[in-house]
Amino acid sequence: MTNTSRKPPALIIATVGALLFLHVPLAIILLYSFTTDDRTYTFPLPGLTLRWFPTAWARADLWQALWLSVKVAGVATAIALTLGSLIALAIYRSKFFGREAISFLVILPIALPGIVTGIALRSALSLLDLNFSYWTIVVGHATFCVVTVYNNVIARLRRTSASQIEASMDLGANSFQTFRYIVLPAIATALLAGGMLAFALSFDEVIVTTFTAGQQATLPIWIFSQLVRPRDRPVTNVVAVFVIAITAIPILLAHRLTSKDA
Amino acid sequence: MAGGGSFAPPALCRKPREAAISHSPSAIVTHSSSSPAPAVSFVNVSRHFGEVKAVDGVSLDINDGEFFSLLGPSGSGKTTCLRLVAGFEQPTAGSIQLHGEEVANLPPYERDVNTVFQDYALFPHMTVGENVAYGLMIKKVPKPERDKRLGEMLELVRLPGLAGRRPSQLSGGQRQRVALARALINHPRVLLLDEPLGALDLKLRQQMQIELKAIQRQVRITFVFVTHDQEEALTMSDRLAVFNLGKIEQIGSPAEVYEHPATAFVAGFVGVSNLIRGEIAQAITGSAQTFSIRPEKIQLRDLGQPVSGDEYSVEGRIRDVIYLGMHTRYLVELSGGSDLTVVEQNLRTTSMDVLAARGRAVRLVWQKAHVRPVGN
Amino acid sequence: MATSSPTRKSLWHRLSTFFYLRPGLTLAAMLAAPLLWLGVVYVGSLFALLLQSFFRLDDFTGQVVRRFTLYTYSQLFTAANIDIMIRTSGMAAAVTLACALVAFPVAYYMARHAEGRAKAALYLAVLLPLWSSYLVRVYAWKLILAKEGIVSWFISQLRLDWALDRILQLPVIGGPSLSVSMLGMWLVFVYVWLPYMILPIQAALERVPQSLIDASGDLGARPAETFRKVILPLAFPGVVAGSIFTFSLTLGDFIIPGTIGNSSYFLGQAVLSHQGTAGNVPMAAALTAVPMVIMAVYLIIAKKLGAFEAL
Numbered sequence: 001m002t003n004t005s006r007k008p009p010a011l012i013i014a015t016v017g018a019l020l021f022l023h024v025p026l027a028i029i030l031l032y033s034f035t036t037d038d039r040t041y042t043f044p045l046p047g048l049t050l051r052w053f054p055t056a057w058a059r060a061d062l063w064q065a066l067w068l069s070v071k072v073a074g075v076a077t078a079i080a081l082t083l084g085s086l087i088a089l090a091i092y093r094s095k096f097f098g099r100e101a102i103s104f105l106v107i108l109p110i111a112l113p114g115i116v117t118g119i120a121l122r123s124a125l126s127l128l129d130l131n132f133s134y135w136t137i138v139v140g141h142a143t144f145c146v147v148t149v150y151n152n153v154i155a156r157l158r159r160t161s162a163s164q165i166e167a168s169m170d171l172g173a174n175s176f177q178t179f180r181y182i183v184l185p186a187i188a189t190a191l192l193a194g195g196m197l198a199f200a201l202s203f204d205e206v207i208v209t210t211f212t213a214g215q216q217a218t219l220p221i222w223i224f225s226q227l228v229r230p231r232d233r234p235v236t237n238v239v240a241v242f243v244i245a246i247t248a249i250p251i252l253l254a255h256r257l258t259s260k261d262a
Numbered sequence: 263m264a265g266g267g268s269f270a271p272p273a274l275c276r277k278p279r280e281a282a283i284s285h286s287p288s289a290i291v292t293h294s295s296s297s298p299a300p301a302v303s304f305v306n307v308s309r310h311f312g313e314v315k316a317v318d319g320v321s322l323d324i325n326d327g328e329f330f331s332l333l334g335p336s337g338s339g340k341t342t343c344l345r346l347v348a349g350f351e352q353p354t355a356g357s358i359q360l361h362g363e364e365v366a367n368l369p370p371y372e373r374d375v376n377t378v379f380q381d382y383a384l385f386p387h388m389t390v391g392e393n394v395a396y397g398l399m400i401k402k403v404p405k406p407e408r409d410k411r412l413g414e415m416l417e418l419v420r421l422p423g424l425a426g427r428r429p430s431q432l433s434g435g436q437r438q439r440v441a442l443a444r445a446l447i448n449h450p451r452v453l454l455l456d457e458p459l460g461a462l463d464l465k466l467r468q469q470m471q472i473e474l475k476a477i478q479r480q481v482r483i484t485f486v487f488v489t490h491d492q493e494e495a496l497t498m499s500d501r502l503a504v505f506n507l508g509k510i511e512q513i514g515s516p517a518e519v520y521e522h523p524a525t526a527f528v529a530g531f532v533g534v535s536n537l538i539r540g541e542i543a544q545a546i547t548g549s550a551q552t553f554s555i556r557p558e559k560i561q562l563r564d565l566g567q568p569v570s571g572d573e574y575s576v577e578g579r580i581r582d583v584i585y586l587g588m589h590t591r592y593l594v595e596l597s598g599g600s601d602l603t604v605v606e607q608n609l610r611t612t613s614m615d616v617l618a619a620r621g622r623a624v625r626l627v628w629q630k631a632h633v634r635p636v637g638n
Numbered sequence: 639m640a641t642s643s644p645t646r647k648s649l650w651h652r653l654s655t656f657f658y659l660r661p662g663l664t665l666a667a668m669l670a671a672p673l674l675w676l677g678v679v680y681v682g683s684l685f686a687l688l689l690q691s692f693f694r695l696d697d698f699t700g701q702v703v704r705r706f707t708l709y710t711y712s713q714l715f716t717a718a719n720i721d722i723m724i725r726t727s728g729m730a731a732a733v734t735l736a737c738a739l740v741a742f743p744v745a746y747y748m749a750r751h752a753e754g755r756a757k758a759a760l761y762l763a764v765l766l767p768l769w770s771s772y773l774v775r776v777y778a779w780k781l782i783l784a785k786e787g788i789v790s791w792f793i794s795q796l797r798l799d800w801a802l803d804r805i806l807q808l809p810v811i812g813g814p815s816l817s818v819s820m821l822g823m824w825l826v827f828v829y830v831w832l833p834y835m836i837l838p839i840q841a842a843l844e845r846v847p848q849s850l851i852d853a854s855g856d857l858g859a860r861p862a863e864t865f866r867k868v869i870l871p872l873a874f875p876g877v878v879a880g881s882i883f884t885f886s887l888t889l890g891d892f893i894i895p896g897t898i899g900n901s902s903y904f905l906g907q908a909v910l911s912h913q914g915t916a917g918n919v920p921m922a923a924a925l926t927a928v929p930m931v932i933m934a935v936y937l938i939i940a941k942k943l944g945a946f947e948a949l
Contacts, residue, residue, distance in 0.1 A: 007751050022829070102672075112886075123686045174651050207892070240778070247771050
């Protein structure tokens with residue numbers, strides 16, 4: 001597949017350029033989190049300071065938003081794990097009419113622009129005269145998180161020979177024992193990876209949340225409000241750095257756990 | 263390889279049934295002693311997948327303690343039959359009995375059979391020991407007993423000391439033995455083997471054939487062996503069933519099936535056969551009935567040599583010679599235009615001699631008794 | 639197994655057997671919850687959205703009138719709305735084109751030159767931005783493109799201020815500064831969706847067998863010819879697959895136009911403002927139909943071009 005002998009310099013420059021384009025902006029945020037300037041985005045930075053970190057730490061509204069985001073992401077991930085693995089197992093174990101339709105249904109919430117999912121849930125809520133709450137956010141997040149769990153689990157199952165399950169039953173284990181001793185260990189890391197990606201996805205989500213959150217602010221909603229009307233620039237910088245770190249960790253771990261599935 | 267029995271601990275010989283009945287003595291003893299019911303019995307069993315008739319009206323009895331092979335080309339229904347016995351498939355129609363007990367409504371984990379899978383199906387997240395002892399763990403056999411039987415089993419399949427390894431650290435042949443041990447440790451009354459030697463190379467395969475046979479003699483469990491390799495089926499089986507298109511063509515001992523193929527399909531699939539039909543058959547035997555003759559039963563003689571009264575003969579010309587070391591295969595073109603294959607051992611001939619035979623006119627002679635009329 | 643007497647079988651064991659012998663029921667039991675969620679809650683919501691678009695807002699009371707009407711759809715095609723549709727689609731097209739141009743060399747390098755650890759690292763370098771905080775990545779550009787920010791500083795260091803000013807004076811794409819211009823917005827869109835373009839192209843290129851390229855060279859094609867006649871056509875479905883993401887994501891986005899853009903609306907913003915401040919959910923619902931129709935047409939074309947095999 002590869003051709004290492006001739007690497008056209010133009011190709012290397014274009015690749016390096018694109019990768020810098022992808023990553024340098026994040027480094028710039030990190031840099032700005034140390035700036036002494038709290039009114040503009042002046043560059044070069046007028047001075048360096050660490051004081052915005054304790055300032056951000058002391059902000060009650062941030063803690064509230066963070067806690068809400070964690071609660072939403074946690075519950076949405078749990079729902080996604082259950083639904084996603086059920087679908088993956090059902091699709092894996094039998095060829096039934098409508099399999100294609102179901103895998104399409106799973107992908108739909110991320111295939112459609114987020115705004116469609118958001119406004120759709122919004123209009124369902126308004127038709128049913130339901131109020132916004134913590135749970136309306138969770139419903140929205142769980143809906144688009146299912147696919148990450150599903151994708152990871154189905155990829156793992158496809159690498160697992162179906163005869164293992166038959167072998168287990170052949171050796172006297174009933175369906176539940178087989179699930180516990182054979183299926184669960186086989187998909188454990190895929191579940192973990194899918195769960196972490198779902199968590200990262202939910203933790204970061206803003207578009208659907210805008211439509212289903214009412215007055216409550218998740219951390220991304222808080223950041224979005226700062227984007228539109230910057231009031232706390234230095235604190236936002238610190239929060240941005242924190243969000244980069246907190247989403248990168250599960251993504252890197254998930255990648256490690258599933259790198260053999262690809 | 264010498265002395266197939268020597269590698270088994272004496273405790274294992276002739277004892278599986280006692281071990282198996284330790285949980286509920288009455289159930290098994292009544293079956294095995296008072297009823298002569300076959301180990302496996304199919305009565306008019308069919309398994310259809312939509313339009314495809316994978317198994318189509320199969321009736322079959324496999325006796326207790328027998329080494330029975332299901333032989334056939336791929337897609338002939340032999341593996342589906344095995345899966346029906348194991349309980350992975352449910353029959354569309356017909357009845358399946360194990361030792362006289364109807365099993366249609368029993369899931370695999372309630373059937374006293376175990377399977378050695380084609381891909382071995384070892385659990386990759388468990389050690390060899392955990393794999394082999396899996397069935398005992400599920401049955402909550404106490405740990406000391408489990409360890410004891412695990413040790414015996416690994417001895418039996420000649421893998422002592424490998425209990426701590428992972429399946430991924432084993433060779434193909436070793437995995438195969440682990441799969442065998444994992445099935446046998448439960449002392450099933452029937453062991454199902456789904457082309458277990460298919461993934462091994464020729465040498466290892468021949469070695470395992472002998473070993474499997476030895477193990478079967480030792481543990482005295484009914485073996486049902488699926489294979490597409492006719493040589494393997496002939497070597498190992500007490501009896502075999504030849505499958506084609508979801509149906510059984512013939513059931514019999516290897517000698518019966520080889521010497522008396524019931525149909526043209528069996529004659530062609532089991533060993534190599536010359537099928538002679540129509541006018542040529544008429545010219546040779548005086549009847550247009552199709553018959554088969556094995557290549558090794560035919561003698562090549564010079565044109566002038568005499569033919570006795572209990573022999574058939576036909577003239578032809580050697581069209582091609584294939585020197586195979588131990589023997590030589592001749593393709594002889596008959597005057598009617600069709601080819602006959604003849605195999606001769608290279609008793610005295612050398613490759614120079616046999617290759618020089620190409621193009622020669624010869625007389626083919628065989629005993630009348632070796633001709634088998636076959637259905638069309 | 640057969641040796642354990644029926645009375646000793648646990649409830650789980652009997653439950654397992656009950657389901658094992660009824661595969662259809664098992665399937666139904668496994669799929670009940672997911673189908674209830676995705677099929678009823680989610681698809682139901684999509685239908686609710688469709689339903690809302692056939693209602694209308696009473697202009698006097700500000701209440702939604704729940705009676706079937708096509709009035710809201712008829713209001714869709716005002717000059718202002720058509721303007722928004724053209725602006726959004728134009729941006730989506732420009733973003734898609736730029737993403738394809740920037741992504742192709744990266745994808746090509748990943749698929750055909752990188753090996754082993756370098757390849758894994760490159761893959762991760764593309765994957766990480768795809769999954770990681772979209773919002774923060776947009777925010778980064780707010781800093782970068784600010785009038786007093788790093789890009790302006792760089793350009794002034796290079797003594798190119800005049801060129802930037804000239805560009806910003808251009809109609810449509812210009813603005814008072816990069817951070818409030820269409821040009822800046824385009825840049826941010828390209829940045830944010832780039833990984834979605836790289837990965838499908840890379841996947842498509844990975845599938846081009848080396849033997850095909852060798853064969854082409856063997857038959858006398860120069861590398862440039864091989865690239866144009868063999869590699870490019872085979873990679874094209876990957877480009878189309880990537881473009882589905884970049885196009886669709888741009889059509890539905892309201893964060894970037896709200897953050898980087900000037901006051902001219904994009905589809906997503908229009909939807910948001912109709913359902914939010916204006917309380918006109920029917921209008922918002924009808925507007926949502928626009929990107930969906932555009933994407934449906936796009937997907938049909940993409941399917942014709944064989945993009946789904948490259949996903």
